[in-house]
Amino acid sequence: MTVDALPAATLPERQPVRIDRAAWLALPAVIFVLALFIFPFGYGLVLSFSPLEAAQGWLANYAKFFADPAYYGTIAKTLWLALPATLINVGASVPIAYRMRVPSGGQRFVTTLLVIPITLGTVLIADGLLTYLGPQGWVNRILLGLGLVDSPIRLVHNYTGVLLSLVVSGFPFTFLLTLSYITGIDPVLAQAARTLGAGPWRQFKEIYFPLLLPGLAVAFCLTFVQAFSVFPSAVLLGAPAGATRVISIAAYEAAFENYDFPMASAVAMIMGLVQLAITVLVLSGRRLVYRGPVGGGKG
Amino acid sequence: MTQRTDHGDFRELRLDRINRTFGSHHALRDMSLTIQVGEFVALLGPSGCGKTTALNCLAGLLPLSSGAIWLDDRRIDVLPSEKRGFGMVFQNYALFPHMSVRKNIGFGLAMRGVAKREIAERVDRAIRMVQLGQHADKLPGQLSGGQQQRVAIARAIVIEPPLVLMDEPLSNLDAKLRLEMRAEIRRIHTSVGRATVYVTHDQEEALSLADRIVVMKDGLVRQVGTPEDLYHRPANLDVARFMGFRNELAGEAEGNVIRHRDVALQGVRRDAGATRQAVAVFRPEDLEPVAAGANGIPVTVTAVEYGGREFHLTGVTAGGVELLARSRERVVVGDRLTLGVAPEQVLMFDAGGDAAPRGFAAAAE
Numbered sequence: 001m002t003v004d005a006l007p008a009a010t011l012p013e014r015q016p017v018r019i020d021r022a023a024w025l026a027l028p029a030v031i032f033v034l035a036l037f038i039f040p041f042g043y044g045l046v047l048s049f050s051p052l053e054a055a056q057g058w059l060a061n062y063a064k065f066f067a068d069p070a071y072y073g074t075i076a077k078t079l080w081l082a083l084p085a086t087l088i089n090v091g092a093s094v095p096i097a098y099r100m101r102v103p104s105g106g107q108r109f110v111t112t113l114l115v116i117p118i119t120l121g122t123v124l125i126a127d128g129l130l131t132y133l134g135p136q137g138w139v140n141r142i143l144l145g146l147g148l149v150d151s152p153i154r155l156v157h158n159y160t161g162v163l164l165s166l167v168v169s170g171f172p173f174t175f176l177l178t179l180s181y182i183t184g185i186d187p188v189l190a191q192a193a194r195t196l197g198a199g200p201w202r203q204f205k206e207i208y209f210p211l212l213l214p215g216l217a218v219a220f221c222l223t224f225v226q227a228f229s230v231f232p233s234a235v236l237l238g239a240p241a242g243a244t245r246v247i248s249i250a251a252y253e254a255a256f257e258n259y260d261f262p263m264a265s266a267v268a269m270i271m272g273l274v275q276l277a278i279t280v281l282v283l284s285g286r287r288l289v290y291r292g293p294v295g296g297g298k299g
Numbered sequence: 300m301t302q303r304t305d306h307g308d309f310r311e312l313r314l315d316r317i318n319r320t321f322g323s324h325h326a327l328r329d330m331s332l333t334i335q336v337g338e339f340v341a342l343l344g345p346s347g348c349g350k351t352t353a354l355n356c357l358a359g360l361l362p363l364s365s366g367a368i369w370l371d372d373r374r375i376d377v378l379p380s381e382k383r384g385f386g387m388v389f390q391n392y393a394l395f396p397h398m399s400v401r402k403n404i405g406f407g408l409a410m411r412g413v414a415k416r417e418i419a420e421r422v423d424r425a426i427r428m429v430q431l432g433q434h435a436d437k438l439p440g441q442l443s444g445g446q447q448q449r450v451a452i453a454r455a456i457v458i459e460p461p462l463v464l465m466d467e468p469l470s471n472l473d474a475k476l477r478l479e480m481r482a483e484i485r486r487i488h489t490s491v492g493r494a495t496v497y498v499t500h501d502q503e504e505a506l507s508l509a510d511r512i513v514v515m516k517d518g519l520v521r522q523v524g525t526p527e528d529l530y531h532r533p534a535n536l537d538v539a540r541f542m543g544f545r546n547e548l549a550g551e552a553e554g555n556v557i558r559h560r561d562v563a564l565q566g567v568r569r570d571a572g573a574t575r576q577a578v579a580v581f582r583p584e585d586l587e588p589v590a591a592g593a594n595g596i597p598v599t600v601t602a603v604e605y606g607g608r609e610f611h612l613t614g615v616t617a618g619g620v621e622l623l624a625r626s627r628e629r630v631v632v633g634d635r636l637t638l639g640v641a642p643e644q645v646l647m648f649d650a651g652g653d654a655a656p657r658g659f660a661a662a663a664e
Contacts, residue, residue, distance in 0.1 A: 191380075191389070191395075196406050197381045206395075207395060293440065296392075
C-alpha cells in the first residue's frame with residue numbers, strides 16, 4: 001500500500017503545467033459543438049441585429065416583434081400550451097413512477113411501452129391523434145355511442161389537440177426521467193420511516209417527495225423546453241392561424257413565407273430567451289431545497 | 300433518563316414458530332424465542348443464516364410465511380411496521396439526508412402527533428444522551444460515521460419503543476470506534492430499560508453485549524444461551540465452530556477418549572455419545588507445546604506468526620490434519636513438537652453433528 005503511494009507523492013515535483021496529450025481527444029467534440037452549435041447561434045444572433053432594411057437601426061427586428069401582437073402574442077400562446085403540458089406531464093409521472101419504483105416485470109413492461117412514443121416522433125403521433133380524436137374517430141364514436149354527447153366534440157384543430165399531443169409525446173420522456181430519479185432514492189429510507197410510524201402517504205410526503213424535488217425541477221425544465229419549441233403538432237393538430245399560433249410558427253413564417261431571415265433569427269432568439277428565463281427561474285428554486293446525496297448513510 | 304411510556308410496559312415478546320420463505324428458499328424455520336423486558340438478545344450467525352430476516356420479520360418489514368409474534372397477549376405480526384412502534388437501527392443508518400439531526404431524531408415523535416414542545420424536549424434529552432449537543436442542526440452528510448450511528452440510535456430510542464432492533468449497527472465503523480460504540484450501546488440499553496434485539500455475525504460483539512445469544516445457521520436456531528454457556532458449553536458442532544473451536548480431530552470415540560491414528564485425546568462428551576464416530580474440537584488458545592505425555596499430539600510446525608504476547612503457530616499431524624496453537628517460546632517452521640490440551644477444553648460431538656436437535660430453541664427457553 002505504502003509502496004503504491006510513493007509515485008503519487010512525487011507528483012508535485014513534475015514539470016509545471018503541461019497540456020495532457022489525452023486532452024486532444026476532446027478536440028472532435030469541441031469542433032462539433034463549435035461548428036454545429038456555437039457558430040450557428042452566434043451567426044443567428046448577429047443576423048437578428050441586422051434587419052433587412054438597415055435604415056431602421058439594429059434593434060428594428062426586436063422592436064417589430066414587441067410592437068406587433070401577431071408576434072409578441074405568440075409568447076403567451078406558447079406558454080399557455082407549454083406550461084400546462086409540462087405540469088400535467090410532471091404531475092402525472094410522479095405518482096406513476098412512485099408506484100413503479102420497485103423493479104418488477106410490470107415496470108419493464110410499462111417502460112418499454114412508454115419508449116415507443118419517443119421513437120415514433122411527433123409527426124406520426126400527430127397523424128395518429130388526428131384520426132383518433134377527429135369527428136369520425138374512436139373517441140367521438142364511443143362518446144356518441146354511450147350517449148354522452150349529442151354531436152362530435154372538437155378535439156383537433158384547436159388548443160385541446162395540441163395540448164393532448166404534447167402530453168402524449170412528452171409524457172414518456174418526463175416519466176422515464178422521473179423514474180430514474182425516484183429509483184435512485186434508497187428504499188431503506190422509507191423502511192426507516194415506516195418503523196418510525198409513517199404510513200404510505202407520510203413516507204411519500206416526508207421522504208420521497210423532498211428528495212425527488214431537485215430531480216423534478218430538472219425534469220420540469222427539460223419537458224418545458226421541449227414543449228415550448230412545439231411545431232409539428234401545433235400545425236397539424238392545432239389552429240396555426242389562431243389559438244395555437246406558437247412562437248415557432250412565427251419564426252417559420254418569417255423565414256419561409258416572408259423570406260426575412262433576420263426577423264426569423266430575432267424570433268428564435270426571443271424564443272431561446274424565454275426558455276432560458278423559465279429554466280433559470282426553476283433551477284434557482286432548487287437552491288431552496290435539499291440537493292445532496294439521496295442515500296441513507298455511509299457506504 | 301426516565302421514560303414515559305407510549306405503549307405501556309410489557310413483560311415479554313414471544314416468537315411462536317415463525318417461518319419465512321423466499322420462493323423455495325427457507326430463510327427462517329420454526330423459530331421460537333421469548334424475550335423478557337430488560338433483556339439484550341443477540342442473533343448471531345454467519346451471513347445467510349436468517350438473522351436479518353428474523354429482525355425484519357420482527358420489525359414488520361417482511362411478512363411472516365407462518366407463525367405468530369406476541370407482545371404479551373397482543374398479536375403483533377398482523378400489524379404493519381408503522382403500527383408496531385419498534386425502534387430500528389439500520390446497518391447503513393438510513394438517516395434522512397434532507398433533515399437535520401434534530402428533525403431526524405424527532406421524526407418518530409412527529410409521526411405520532413406529539414406536541415411540538417414535547418418533541419423538542421424529548422429530542423433534546425435524546426441528543427444529550429448520545430452526546431451530539433453541538434451537531435443538532437447539522438445534516439447527516441456532515442457527520443462522521445460514529446456520529447451518524449449515534450443519531451440512528453437516538454432516533455430509534457426517542458419513541459420509547461418496547462423493543463429496539465439493531466441490524467449490525469457497528470459493521471461500518473472502524474475498529475476503535477466499534478469498541479467505543481459497543482460500550483455506548485450497552486449503556487443506552489441499560490438506561491432505557493426495555494429490550495434490545497441485536498443482529499451480528501461477530502461472536503466477540505455478541506459475547507460482550509448480550510444477556511442471551513441466539514446462534515443461527517441455515518434459518519435454524521442452533522442454540523440459545525448466555526454468553527458463558529455458549530462460550531464454554533456449545534451444544535453442537537456448528538455452535539462450537541462459531542465460538543472459536545477451530546481445531547478439529549475426527550476419530551473413533553470410546554467413552555471420553557477419541558482415537559485419531561496414534562493420538563488418543565481425552566475430552567468431554569457434549570452430546571448423546573450415540574455414535575462411535577466423533578469429532579473433538581478445541582480452541583487454538585488452549586493448545587500449546589508440552590513435554591510429551593497425556594493429551595499430546597505430535598506435529599510438524601508449518602507456519603509461525605508473531606502475535607505479540609505469543610506466537611501463533613500452525614502444525615500438521617502425522618495424519619495431515621492442520622492444528623492451530625499458541626506458544627510462548629519461539630518456534631520455527633520445521634520444528635517437531637508435541638501440542639497438548641487440557642481434557643476439559645476438548646469437546647466431543649457425534650460425527651455428522653448437523654443432526655442437531657431441531658427443537659433446541661424450545662428446550663433452551
